[in-house]
Every structure is written in C-alpha cells, then in structure tokens.
Amino acid sequence: MSLIDWLVLVGTLSFIILYGIYKSRGKQNIEDYLIAGQSLPWYHVCLSVMATQASAITFLSAPGQGFSDGMRFVQFYFGLPLAMVVLSITFIPIFHRLKVFTAYEYLENRFDGRVRMFTVSLFLLSRGLSTGLSIYAPSIILATILGWDITWTNILMGAVVLIYTVTGGTKAISYTHVQQMLIVTIAMFIAGYMVVHLLPADVGFVDALKVAGKAGRINLIELEFDPNSRYNIWSGLIGGFFLQLSYFGTDQSQVGRYLTGQSVGQSRLGLVMNGLLKIPMQFLILLVGVLVFVYYQYNASPIFFNTVETQKLQSSQYAGDYQKLESEYNVLSAQKKQTVLSLKSALDRADETAIATQQQALLANETKAKEIRSATADLIKKNNPTADTSDVNYVFLRFVLDHLPVGLIGLLIAVIFSASMGSIAAAYSSLASTSIIDIYKRTIKPDAPESHYLTASRVATVLWGLFCIFIAQYASKLGSMIEAVNILGSLFYGVILGVFLVAFYFKTVQAQATFWGAILAEIGVIACWWFDLTAFLWLNVIGCLLVIGFAWILQQFSRPQTA
C-alpha cells in the first residue's frame, strides 16, 4: 500500500474511534456502560444492529461469492424482515417491560436459574469462539495479501476495539457503528461505480448485467425445494427466519443493541428499518462481486486470487506443473475474452441463436477454468498443507489492490477493518454483560454497589477481548469463512430460540421439561450436523422445533411443579 492509502486507512479508523470515545465521554454507571442508559434513537439502533451483523467477512466473502457463485446468497436474508416483525411484536416489549440488561435474565423469571445458565453457557461458548473467528478471518486475508504478520494483525484488530469498548462502553460502540455503516455504504457504492468504470467503454451497467445473467450470476431466486441446497427461497424464508429470529432475539450481541433504544417504539423502529434495509445492502455487496466477475470476463484474471500462494508454488518443486496449468489458463482467458465480445455483439443485435451459442461457449469456458483453478488449489495444498485455498475470500481484496486507485485502496481496507471492529465491539460488550449480569452478579457477588459492577464489566470486557484474540491466534483453516461463522451459530441458536419460544408461547411447560428438552435438542442438532443430514440453515429450525417438541412431551410426563 502507498503512503496515501496508509494515511486514509489510519485517518478513517482514528476518526471513527475518537468520535465514538468523544461522544460517550462523561460519568458512567452500569446502565450507561451496558445499554447506553436506554437513550438512543431508532437510527442508532438500526445502524448498530446492521454494523453488528455485517462483519469484515461480509465484505470479503460476499463479493467473492457473487463472483464465483452468483447472487443466490441474497436468499439467505429473506427470513430477516419476518424475524424483525416477530421480534418487534413479542421480544422487545417483554425485554423493555422487565427492564433487563440481558435476554437471559427473562428466562430465570419464567423458568429457573438452571435454564438461564444453560442458555448463557451456549451463548458464551458460541459467541466467544465465533468472535475469535471474526478477528482471525479478516486478519488472515489482510496478512496474506498485504504481507503483514498474522499475530500482529490479530492483535491490532482485537485490541483497538478493546480500547474504545472499555473506555466508552455501549454508547461508544453505537456511535462508532453509525460512522462505520456510513463509511461502509459510501465505499461500497464507490467500489461498484469503479468496477463499471473499469469495464470497456462500450460496456455499460446494463450490458454488464446481461453478460452476468448469461453466465448464470443473476441467480437471485431458486424456487426448487431441496433441503441439501444451502441457498434457495425456502431455506432463506424458513431456515433464515429461524436463524435471524434466534440471532436477533437471543444473542446478546444483538439484544444489547436494541435495548439501547430510548423506548419500545424506537427499538422497534430500529429493527423494522433493519428489515427494510438489510436485503438491499446485501444485494449491493453481491452485485459488486458480480460486476467484478464481468470485469474479469474482459480482462485476464489471476489463476488463483491468493497470489501469495501461487508465488510460493513458482519457487517450489511443483513449478513445472504450475506453469503448465497457468499456460492452459492464459489460453482459456484469451478465448473467454473473444467469447464475451461475441456475446456482447450478439446481445446488441438481439440475435438469439448467436446469443445461445456464445452463452454455451462462455459456460463451457468457465467449467474448464474451474477445473484448472481446482487443480491449482490441489497443487497449492501439496506444496503447503496449511495454505488457505478458499479463494472466494481473496477475490475482492485482490481486485481492490490490483485495480482501484490510490486512496480508494486505503478506504476499502478501512471498510474491512471498520466492519470487523463493529461486530467485534458488540461481541465483547455482550460477552462482558452476560458474564457480569448473568453469572457474576447472580452467583458470585449479588449485593455489591453499582460502581463495583461497572469496574467488573470493564475487567470482563478486557478478559473476553484477550480470550478472543487468543482464539484468533489458534483458529484453524476453514472453508468459506462467512459460512463457517453461520454454521457455528446454527449449532446453538436454534436451541436457544426454542427455549425462548417455549417461554413466550407455551405457558404450561415448566422449567424441568424445558431444561431437559433443550439438552436433548442440542444433542439432536449436533448429531444432524455430525452426520451431515441437512444444509446448515435447517439446523436452526430443527433445534428450535426439537426443544419445543421435547419440552412439551416431557411436560406431559412430569408432575406439576409447586410454587
């Protein structure tokens, strides 16, 4: 990166952090630190939940998915608006009425301490691990592509967030979230514009979409019901609904965001606006990836976007094999350019026969290119068994570094950092609030003064920050990282949601039945995942329904509990 890019990167991040700390200055109590004194307006709530959900992985993997797999990933979010409506009707009024700091406090009111502790344990386990992954995932990509040291990138990513989270608490997190989302949105629009600008002069935005459509990248809706297909309209609407309901309704990193709303209405409005904005935002990010795909139809693409690994190959014993693959790929790239030019010409003439012929040629070329890329990935693995070969995560960053102008590179790296910081900050805060309110205050020191809990919350934030950085250092290599995070959540979220739904809607089911029902359901979900019985989005539905089913059945065999 150039000096200007460094200045833009450091300047943008410093502005966001210092602004957040400045806006949250002043004397704080535990309520201010954990839920911003319930003083924030709806747009803070909306942007804060969006920034919490949109991690750096979103901006690295999603354009890569658009590039390699098209836009079908957008269906993953179809259940989100429905979940926002249910949350606004049921969850928000209850959490506000009971004046809770964490979602799990409610479970002790409704059931008992055992059920509360069980869900708290599942949350701390899944959120602690996935936050480590949220630090590691962008760090490994930035470190690989920019040649930074992974340890220091992890520490930088995790520690900077720790400073403003501990200093300013939830208010600082919320103010930084607003700035982060504004910068992220502006930068993604600029990136999309720049990709179209870099296309040949006679290829406009609509032409690019036509080419993408013929290459199968505008695959926005898949109507066929297939439980093993990760993304179709049904898994998005049903599986996505359960995932988003459990994520936003029971994950403290999100509950903590909308509890900051100054009233029930402001919290509701923040969530329903998220329901309106999330799908268009995800559509835009995937569209950028699709436009990058079109760019590489007119221009030669790297055989592998993680070019650091291909450089290693060139100086290895596999250099000969690699050069053979590269020559084959270069021939294919030249053919691809000719094919896409002919396709564009056929589209301009509306010559259906020629369009069909060139479309077939383009698809055949792509199949062959995929085979070569796959053979290259095998070669990379042979050369370096620990290499990260999930190339989808490197597509967008490689494009940014190779083709965008000085200054914009720094801004887009800042976007990746900002997005990462947004979700990590919310996670630190939620881990600390759950540890202090649900464990420390409840079981270890119930009657301490407010100032003690404030200090304890700050200490807990630091300890969880260090834990997550530690996990990041030892995170193993995973596939497409955005999916890995979602899979980890899906193992636990469905069960936690099931417990909450039993609490809200099954008034006759008591604590004992719910507790054992939840344990049996968790075993069932892990078994489904272990034996690979279904796509991961359905694990949320299965987990939730199993808890309800088991709890209800067990309740029928239980003696009524006495008060």
Added chain:
Amino acid sequence: MTHISSHKSDSDLPPFIKSWPQMYGIVIGTLLIQMLLFYWMMRYFE
C-alpha cells in the same frame, strides 16, 4: 430506567404510518416486492 407505555410506543411511528400493524405490513410487503423484483430481474437477464 423509565417505564415505557404502549402510548409512547405508538408515538414513535414514522410520518404517515398510523399503527404498528401497518408498519409491519409495509415491511412484509416490501419483502414480497423485493422477491418479485429479484425474480423478474433473474428471468430478464438469464
């Protein structure tokens, strides 16, 4: 923390929206329109 009444919640609605059920209807309607638009877009460009 102050107690939040349902009356206060209604007063938080955006302009021109009369009730929360109407707001939820807009969210669900927007989702349906988005899905239809996506389907149309896919068919148009494929």
